[in-house]
Amino acid sequence: MSGGGRRHIDAAERRARLAVRHRLAGTARAAAPEEVAAALVALHGSDPATVHLAVGARLAEPVKAVPETxxxxxxxxxxxRMHGMRHTVFVFPAALTAVVHASTGLTVAARERAALLKHMAKAGAPDAAWLAEVETSTLAALARRGQATATELAADEPRLRExxxxxxxxxxxxxxxxSTRLLKVLGVEGKVVRGRPLGSWTSSQFRWAVAPEHPELDEAEAQAELLRHWLRACGPATEADLKWWTGWRVTEVRRALTAIGAEPVSLDEGTTGYVTREDTEPVAAPEEPWAAxxxxxxxxxxxxxxxDWYLAPELRPQLFDRxxxxGPTVWWNGRVIGGWAQRADGELAWRVLDPGVGREAETAIAEAAERVRGVVAEARVTPRFRTPLEKELSAST
Structure with missing residues (x-):
């Protein structure tokens, strides 16, 4: 226990929690993408390849990642796949879509619709009544088609081409x-979602589909529920972590923490973190070391x-964009130790930036690379956001 009676969770235990709860340790790997998404709450979806690669890193059989996802x-x-926290596209378990929409989407949606109407008015474009007609017609066309691109929808509703x-x-x-602006607004409002891509699993050109029906939830209750899920996956986390991940105001974060009765714990940095009230027992590190x-x-x-507890500050300039x-990262026992990339010929290249790892880590890293090859197969993957190390490794021979 730390001073004040709070339990202390050090960096080593945080890395142990990450290994098990994020399905990265060998004994914790999942059988299906649904298990991975439930464990992580949300998979980043703004780069389409990320979803499949993130699932593959956590499946017992990575070769199944693409078809099963x-x-x-x-x-x-x-x-x-829908808009969520911080106005970013994620992939969520279907059971969480109502929670995500009510907890993070409503405020953003109102702002996006107001911005669209304002920009159209400044440009002398048609008014809100006209846009409402186009919206109704577009949703009806999408319901008839099941899934469609913006171009296909414009064939049914020509005003989308305006x-x-x-x-x-x-x-x-x-x-x-x-079409571009309206479909984006409808996505944030939870009326449409991204459907199947036009190309392969690496394509960023998506069809649209009518969003599945879900109940309308109270915002505060939905925020408490989302926070509970996320702390189970990622606790302990500080208020700053929670504010950053959700995009909420600090008052909303504190309200949700109070609502779920979150337990404060002390962290190595001298800050206060939070876990759910059912999650105060120590978590042991996996018996076998792991790489990913x-x-x-x-x-x-x-x-x-x-x-800092899993990523040394001196490594960030090479692994993050501006x-x-x-970018793509190499992990060893709960810490980022390097980065990787796919070259034009399809081969993987990686670099360990931490000189302290030994032969055991090198062997495990080579095995982790084989897992990625099982996911990628003949595809070529270039991250949507390029980082210095990824660019250098992808150009290597």
Missing amino acids: ERALYEDRTLV QFVYAAGKSYEGIHTV FLPALDPTAMAWQHR SGNV
Whole structure:
């Protein structure tokens, strides 16, 4: 126990929790993508390849990652790709979509619709009543088709092709199409979701589908429920971590922590973290050491704002882009020790940046690379957000 009667959770135990709860240790690996998504709460989906690679890193049989993830997303619909925290696209368990929408989407949705109407009005485009007609017609067309691209929907509703000038006279002036902006708003509002991509699993061109029906939940109750799920996966976490991950105001974070009766614990940095009230017992490290190749924007690497307990500050310039997006990372026993990339010829290249790892780690890392090869097969994967080390390794021979 630390001073004040709080239990202390040190960095070693935090890494042990990460290994088991994020399904990265060998004995903790999952049988299906649904288990992975439930364990992590959310899989980053703004880079389509991330979802499949993140699942593959955690499956007992990584070769099944692509077909099984596509089954879950596009056939069984047990996983749903939609906007969530911080106005970012994620893949969630279907059972959590109502919670995510009510806890994080409503405020963003109102802001996005207001912004669209404002930009259209400034450009002299049609008014809100006109947009409402187009919206109703578009949703009806999408319901008839099941899934469709924006181009296909515009064949049914030609007004989607209308264009207007955004930020006229500014250095960032541009031409916006109604279809692009409206579908984005409908996505944030929880009315449509991303469907099957036009190309392979690495494609970023998606069809749209009508969102599955879900109950409308109270915002505060939904925030408490989302926080409970996330702390089970990622606790302990500080208020700053929670505010960053959710995109909520600090008052909302504190309200949700109070609602679930979260337990404060002390951390190595001298800060206060929180766990759920059922999660105060010590967690032992896995018996077997483990290594993993995690993709760019992996939900483990991006889960916390404060990362020193698993990522040395001196490694960050090589592993992150200028906007704070993490690239592909190499892990050893709960710590980031390097990065990896796929070259143009399909081979994987990696570099260990921590000189302290030994032969055991090198062997495990080579085995982790084989797991990635099992997922990727003949595909070529280039992260949407390029980082210095990934660029260098991908160009290596």
